[in-house]
Amino acid sequence: MRKFNKNDTNEGCCNYYLLKKFNWMLFKENDDRLYDQNAERRFVKKLGKYLNYAQIYQKLKDLDPRLDIGTTIRFFLTQFYEKAIQKKYNRDEAISELHEIICYAALSEVPGYFDFSQTMLTWEESIINSLYIMDNGSISNGIMENRNKIIKDMKDNANGYRNFERFRNRIIYCLNSETIYMGVPYRPIVRFQRDRNKQNAERRQRGESRVYKKRPVKNKSLPG
DSSP: OTTSOTTOSSHHHHHHHHHHHSGGGGGOSSOGGGTOTTSOOEEETTTTEEEOHHHHHHHHHHHOHHHHHHHHHHHHHHHHHHHHHTTOSOHHHHHHHHHHHHHHHHHSOOTTHHHHHHHHHHTHHHHHHTTSEETTEEOOOHHHHHHHHHHHHHHHHHTOOSOHHHHHHHHHHHHOTTOEETTEEHHHHHHHHHHHHHHHHHHHHTTOOOOOOOOOOOOOOOOO
Protein backbone atom coordinates (compact mmCIF):
# COMPACT_ATOMS: atom_id res chain seq x y z
CA MET A 1 0.00 0.00 0.00
CA ARG A 2 2.93 2.35 0.58
CA LYS A 3 3.66 2.36 -3.15
CA PHE A 4 0.30 4.01 -3.92
CA ASN A 5 -1.11 7.36 -2.88
CA LYS A 6 -4.72 7.18 -1.76
CA ASN A 7 -5.33 10.79 -2.80
CA ASP A 8 -4.42 10.21 -6.45
CA THR A 9 -7.22 10.22 -9.00
CA ASN A 10 -5.50 7.84 -11.42
CA GLU A 11 -5.18 4.05 -11.34
CA GLY A 12 -3.03 4.23 -8.20
CA CYS A 13 -6.02 5.26 -6.16
CA CYS A 14 -7.86 2.09 -7.18
CA ASN A 15 -4.85 -0.03 -6.28
CA TYR A 16 -4.72 1.52 -2.83
CA TYR A 17 -8.44 0.90 -2.45
CA LEU A 18 -8.05 -2.75 -3.45
CA LEU A 19 -5.35 -3.36 -0.84
CA LYS A 20 -7.21 -1.42 1.82
CA LYS A 21 -10.67 -2.91 1.29
CA PHE A 22 -9.96 -6.47 0.13
CA ASN A 23 -6.69 -7.39 1.85
CA TRP A 24 -8.57 -10.07 3.82
CA MET A 25 -8.61 -12.19 0.65
CA LEU A 26 -4.85 -12.66 0.93
CA PHE A 27 -5.34 -14.52 4.21
CA LYS A 28 -8.01 -16.93 2.98
CA GLU A 29 -7.21 -20.33 1.53
CA ASN A 30 -10.40 -22.38 1.80
CA ASP A 31 -12.90 -19.78 0.63
CA ASP A 32 -14.63 -21.00 -2.54
CA ARG A 33 -15.73 -17.47 -3.40
CA LEU A 34 -12.16 -16.60 -4.38
CA TYR A 35 -12.01 -19.23 -7.11
CA ASP A 36 -15.52 -19.18 -8.60
CA GLN A 37 -15.22 -17.13 -11.78
CA ASN A 38 -18.93 -17.60 -12.56
CA ALA A 39 -20.17 -16.14 -9.27
CA GLU A 40 -22.57 -13.21 -9.24
CA ARG A 41 -20.93 -9.89 -9.96
CA ARG A 42 -21.61 -6.74 -8.01
CA PHE A 43 -20.92 -3.16 -8.91
CA VAL A 44 -17.84 -1.74 -7.17
CA LYS A 45 -18.33 1.99 -7.19
CA LYS A 46 -14.69 2.84 -6.55
CA LEU A 47 -13.54 0.71 -9.49
CA GLY A 48 -16.53 1.47 -11.70
CA LYS A 49 -16.98 -2.17 -12.73
CA TYR A 50 -19.10 -5.22 -12.01
CA LEU A 51 -16.79 -7.72 -10.32
CA ASN A 52 -17.03 -10.84 -8.20
CA TYR A 53 -14.64 -11.96 -5.47
CA ALA A 54 -12.60 -14.16 -7.81
CA GLN A 55 -11.90 -11.27 -10.18
CA ILE A 56 -10.99 -8.93 -7.32
CA TYR A 57 -8.68 -11.59 -5.88
CA GLN A 58 -6.92 -11.90 -9.23
CA LYS A 59 -6.53 -8.12 -9.45
CA LEU A 60 -4.92 -8.13 -6.01
CA LYS A 61 -2.33 -10.71 -7.01
CA ASP A 62 -1.62 -8.85 -10.26
CA LEU A 63 -0.64 -5.69 -8.38
CA ASP A 64 2.69 -7.18 -7.32
CA PRO A 65 4.17 -10.62 -8.11
CA ARG A 66 5.37 -10.85 -4.51
CA LEU A 67 1.75 -11.02 -3.35
CA ASP A 68 1.18 -14.10 -5.46
CA ILE A 69 4.40 -15.70 -4.17
CA GLY A 70 3.55 -14.86 -0.57
CA THR A 71 0.04 -16.31 -0.74
CA THR A 72 1.40 -19.45 -2.45
CA ILE A 73 3.97 -20.08 0.29
CA ARG A 74 1.35 -19.55 2.97
CA PHE A 75 -0.96 -21.98 1.18
CA PHE A 76 1.80 -24.63 1.01
CA LEU A 77 2.54 -24.20 4.72
CA THR A 78 -1.15 -24.50 5.65
CA GLN A 79 -1.50 -27.64 3.55
CA PHE A 80 1.63 -29.08 5.17
CA TYR A 81 0.21 -28.69 8.67
CA GLU A 82 -3.17 -30.10 7.68
CA LYS A 83 -1.60 -33.19 6.07
CA ALA A 84 0.81 -33.68 8.95
CA ILE A 85 -1.96 -33.57 11.53
CA GLN A 86 -4.00 -36.05 9.49
CA LYS A 87 -0.95 -38.38 9.30
CA LYS A 88 -0.90 -38.47 5.50
CA TYR A 89 2.88 -38.96 5.36
CA ASN A 90 5.58 -40.34 7.60
CA ARG A 91 8.26 -38.47 9.47
CA ASP A 92 10.84 -38.49 6.64
CA GLU A 93 8.28 -37.18 4.15
CA ALA A 94 7.24 -34.44 6.59
CA ILE A 95 10.86 -33.34 7.03
CA SER A 96 11.39 -33.26 3.25
CA GLU A 97 8.17 -31.31 2.66
CA LEU A 98 8.94 -28.75 5.35
CA HIS A 99 12.49 -28.32 4.07
CA GLU A 100 11.19 -27.55 0.57
CA ILE A 101 8.85 -24.89 1.97
CA ILE A 102 11.71 -23.34 3.94
CA CYS A 103 13.92 -23.21 0.84
CA TYR A 104 11.09 -21.74 -1.23
CA ALA A 105 10.54 -19.00 1.38
CA ALA A 106 14.28 -18.27 1.66
CA LEU A 107 14.69 -17.84 -2.10
CA SER A 108 11.58 -15.68 -2.51
CA GLU A 109 11.79 -11.90 -2.73
CA VAL A 110 8.99 -11.31 -0.27
CA PRO A 111 10.11 -9.05 2.60
CA GLY A 112 10.17 -10.89 5.91
CA TYR A 113 10.06 -14.37 4.39
CA PHE A 114 13.83 -14.82 4.59
CA ASP A 115 13.80 -14.21 8.36
CA PHE A 116 10.78 -16.49 8.59
CA SER A 117 12.65 -19.25 6.76
CA GLN A 118 15.63 -18.92 9.12
CA THR A 119 13.33 -19.24 12.14
CA MET A 120 11.66 -22.31 10.63
CA LEU A 121 15.07 -23.83 9.88
CA THR A 122 16.25 -23.26 13.44
CA TRP A 123 13.19 -24.96 14.92
CA GLU A 124 12.68 -27.52 12.14
CA GLU A 125 13.17 -30.55 14.40
CA SER A 126 10.90 -29.13 17.10
CA ILE A 127 8.18 -28.43 14.53
CA ILE A 128 8.32 -31.99 13.25
CA ASN A 129 8.22 -33.39 16.78
CA SER A 130 5.14 -31.32 17.62
CA LEU A 131 3.18 -33.02 14.84
CA TYR A 132 3.40 -36.51 16.30
CA ILE A 133 1.51 -37.98 19.26
CA MET A 134 3.52 -39.24 22.22
CA ASP A 135 1.97 -40.59 25.43
CA ASN A 136 -1.55 -39.75 24.22
CA GLY A 137 -0.62 -36.16 23.52
CA SER A 138 1.48 -34.03 21.17
CA ILE A 139 4.68 -32.28 22.20
CA SER A 140 3.86 -28.68 22.98
CA ASN A 141 5.06 -25.83 25.16
CA GLY A 142 1.52 -24.55 25.58
CA ILE A 143 1.47 -25.39 29.30
CA MET A 144 4.67 -23.42 29.96
CA GLU A 145 3.35 -20.46 27.96
CA ASN A 146 0.20 -20.54 30.08
CA ARG A 147 2.24 -20.51 33.30
CA ASN A 148 4.40 -17.64 32.03
CA LYS A 149 1.28 -15.64 31.17
CA ILE A 150 -0.14 -16.15 34.67
CA ILE A 151 3.13 -14.98 36.25
CA LYS A 152 3.26 -11.90 34.02
CA ASP A 153 -0.35 -11.06 34.91
CA MET A 154 0.52 -11.28 38.61
CA LYS A 155 3.44 -8.89 38.15
CA ASP A 156 1.29 -6.44 36.19
CA ASN A 157 -1.52 -6.64 38.74
CA ALA A 158 0.85 -5.87 41.63
CA ASN A 159 2.94 -3.32 39.67
CA GLY A 160 6.00 -5.41 40.48
CA TYR A 161 7.42 -7.07 43.60
CA ARG A 162 10.35 -5.97 45.72
CA ASN A 163 10.58 -9.12 47.80
CA PHE A 164 11.47 -12.13 45.67
CA GLU A 165 10.48 -14.64 48.37
CA ARG A 166 7.01 -13.09 48.59
CA PHE A 167 6.72 -13.14 44.81
CA ARG A 168 7.81 -16.80 44.72
CA ASN A 169 5.24 -17.74 47.38
CA ARG A 170 2.55 -15.91 45.45
CA ILE A 171 3.41 -17.87 42.28
CA ILE A 172 3.32 -21.21 44.11
CA TYR A 173 0.02 -20.28 45.74
CA CYS A 174 -1.66 -19.28 42.45
CA LEU A 175 -0.35 -22.15 40.36
CA ASN A 176 -1.38 -24.80 42.89
CA SER A 177 -4.85 -26.06 41.96
CA GLU A 178 -5.33 -27.61 45.43
CA THR A 179 -4.75 -24.39 47.33
CA ILE A 180 -7.21 -23.86 50.19
CA TYR A 181 -9.14 -20.60 50.07
CA MET A 182 -11.59 -19.82 52.87
CA GLY A 183 -11.58 -23.49 53.88
CA VAL A 184 -12.81 -24.72 50.46
CA PRO A 185 -10.59 -26.10 47.64
CA TYR A 186 -10.35 -23.85 44.60
CA ARG A 187 -11.72 -26.26 41.99
CA PRO A 188 -14.97 -27.03 43.85
CA ILE A 189 -15.60 -23.29 44.10
CA VAL A 190 -15.23 -22.90 40.35
CA ARG A 191 -17.42 -25.97 39.76
CA PHE A 192 -20.09 -24.62 42.10
CA GLN A 193 -20.09 -21.21 40.40
CA ARG A 194 -20.30 -22.82 36.95
CA ASP A 195 -23.26 -25.01 37.98
CA ARG A 196 -25.00 -22.08 39.60
CA ASN A 197 -24.62 -19.91 36.49
CA LYS A 198 -25.90 -22.76 34.33
CA GLN A 199 -28.96 -23.21 36.56
CA ASN A 200 -29.67 -19.49 36.48
CA ALA A 201 -29.44 -19.43 32.68
CA GLU A 202 -31.85 -22.37 32.36
CA ARG A 203 -34.24 -20.69 34.78
CA ARG A 204 -34.21 -17.51 32.72
CA GLN A 205 -34.91 -19.48 29.52
CA ARG A 206 -37.98 -21.02 31.20
CA GLY A 207 -39.16 -17.59 32.23
CA GLU A 208 -38.70 -18.39 35.90
CA SER A 209 -36.14 -15.76 36.62
CA ARG A 210 -36.70 -13.93 39.83
CA VAL A 211 -38.21 -10.49 39.49
CA TYR A 212 -37.02 -8.03 42.06
CA LYS A 213 -39.57 -5.49 43.12
CA LYS A 214 -38.68 -2.06 44.28
CA ARG A 215 -38.87 -1.57 47.99
CA PRO A 216 -41.79 0.71 48.88
CA VAL A 217 -40.78 4.15 50.04
CA LYS A 218 -42.26 5.20 53.36
CA ASN A 219 -43.83 8.66 53.52
CA LYS A 220 -42.07 10.51 56.26
CA SER A 221 -44.04 13.32 57.74
CA LEU A 222 -42.29 16.60 57.96
CA PRO A 223 -41.53 17.77 61.51
CA GLY A 224 -43.75 20.46 62.95
